[in-house]
Amino acid sequence: MTKYSQEMAEYRGEVYYAGSEGEKDVWIRKVPGVSYVNAEGFEKYGDREFKTVPVMELDAWYVEKMTALWRGQPFNVISVENGKAQAGYAGGEYVWAAQNGLDGDQYNGYTATLDVGELADVRVDRTDYLARWKERNPG
Template sequence: MTKYSQEMAEYRGEVYFAGAEDAHHVWIRKIPGVAYTNDERFETYNGRELKTVAVTALDAWYEERMTATWRGQPFNVIAVDDGKAEAGYAGGEYAWARQNGLEGDQYNGYRATLEVAELADVQVDRTDFLARWKERNPG
């Protein structure tokens, strides 16, 4: 199981949200609520602390996507914390979604906070962006 289903980077031994900036740089953003020891030159935009770093300075850069089923229906798990999973409904049975207390609508999607223990068929797919980058940029 993964904690976040999104692009992440490890920089100087700490984990951040991440995203490609250009062909040789990645932006990293501090995860809210996490205490960091590396505090150098992070800028604040709209309450988010971030900075751009060279891909070569990263320890890891990857994306993990977690899917699961709940009550027999498919979900994309967005984040897991303290035994709870924030998840988006990936099925198309909108009456089922409403009957099972999911928030949202058929146009904007349904979401729910689910008990991790109730999830079944959990799968995590990992894409290693740093390995791909190194293959394309040898030496």
């Protein structure tokens, strides 16, 4: 199981949200609620703190996408914390979604907070962006 189902980077041994910033750089953003040892050089934009770093300085750069079944229906798991999964409904049974207490509607989608213990067929697909970048930029 993964904690974050989005693009992430590991920089100087710590984990951040991440995104591409051109050919040779990646922006990293502090994860809210996490204390960081390496806090220098971050710029603050509202309640978010960003920094651009060279790809070569990253320990890892990847995206993990987690999917699971809950009560036999498919969900995209967004995050997991304290035994709870924040998830978006990936099925098309809107009556089922409403009957099972999901938040939202058929036009904007349904979300739910689910007990991790109730998830079945949990799958995590990892794409290693750092390895791909190194293949295209040897040396």
